Amino acid sequence: MEREPVVDLYWSFRSPYSYLALHHVRALSQAYRLRWNVKVVYPLAIRTPDFFRRMDKGWRPYLLIDTQRLAQYLDMPFRRPTPDPIVQDPATLAISDRQPHIHRLTRLGAEATLRGKALALIDQVGTMLWDGTVTGWNEGDHLRQAVARAGLDLDDMERAIALDPASRDRLIEQNEADLKAAGHWGVPTFVFQGEPFFGQDRVDLLLWRLKQHGLQRRTG
Template sequence: MKVDFYFSYRSPYSYFILPRLKKLIEEYDVDVNFRLVYPLAIRKPSFFKNKNMLTYFFWRLLDYRKVANRHEMPFFRPKPDPIVQNILTGKISSEQPYIFYICHLGQAAHYHGQGINFAQALSNKIFGSKEGWFERKNLSKVCDSVGLNLDDLEKEANEQEAKIISDIKYNQEQQLAAGHHGVPLLVHGDQYFFGQDKFDEFLSFMHKNGMQRK
């Protein structure tokens, strides 16, 4: 059974769903296709118009902590935020030194068959650790943990930049065609399940449609 998994490196909810998705892959005969997309702040910055700390970010932070506690996962506000944004106004900066870099590394890792594993390892640093996730030593550890080398992966990401951007944009088109713009998004056939809180519903659907244990 085939499943498309749409993921963003800025989404804590994408981070929260990863352990359950990895367990699904390990235990069931299911083919999960990792589809990386740029965060909504890049795809549709107008979404954050009039959203600020009082109207949006504070309440989201409370929910992130609640979900983390429920799933017994560590959660820390990422420093730096993968997206440079003024949380007082919601305005997205025109300068984005982090998100394209890590997205392109992640897509290059996907070409090596390590898209989900790299996403989990890096998300654990971004959201699950107090360490400076963007420090080179920590990015090297992420690469090492999935059998890749940071220098080599950077070189590949630079050399294949046009293909990487094209593939990510294609993923975004397929995401919209599936019926939603959000992440995490799980899609099987013509059914989609948006949000980490829909994972149990997704699991039940897959069982009813014939998903078997390995």
């Protein structure tokens, strides 16, 4: 039996394009025999804190227009998370030194990787954050329920993280180093056999390349 091709997926909880890429991940998973190796990373706001000071002033307004438009095109519900996973001054866009939300989420992603359920976690938690059905995702049972839908237990995961946060941080750092070594810095990035495909709009190219390497449709 031929082995299923493996695609590395670099993904961030704060990236709207990462959320929108889930549409393609689901579609490919349903149609083709392949495996996803999810590698959760911190968003650029954490990895490159001066990013927002260096970017063109038109970048953020265009991002807001484009992501809303793309969500409509993909027929995906979409609203920016409340609260924002990144603590950031809305006027100056300065990034706070204190980042409880994104550290919590990204470490959960690392813990889910260790438990073999990273894809299910980013699907369920990412959807909960971005689909507009939840306000105050960090309050009540919203996060716990999303984690449970991924087949995991939030309390058990956070206990494990608290016992050894450094090992989860090392995994995240390795993911970020692997992304850089693959030839990119942004998310979502798909990597197949060392070749990077950056952005949800490069999935057609990824599929073309996978088919060149014998990607098979699912049957039955």
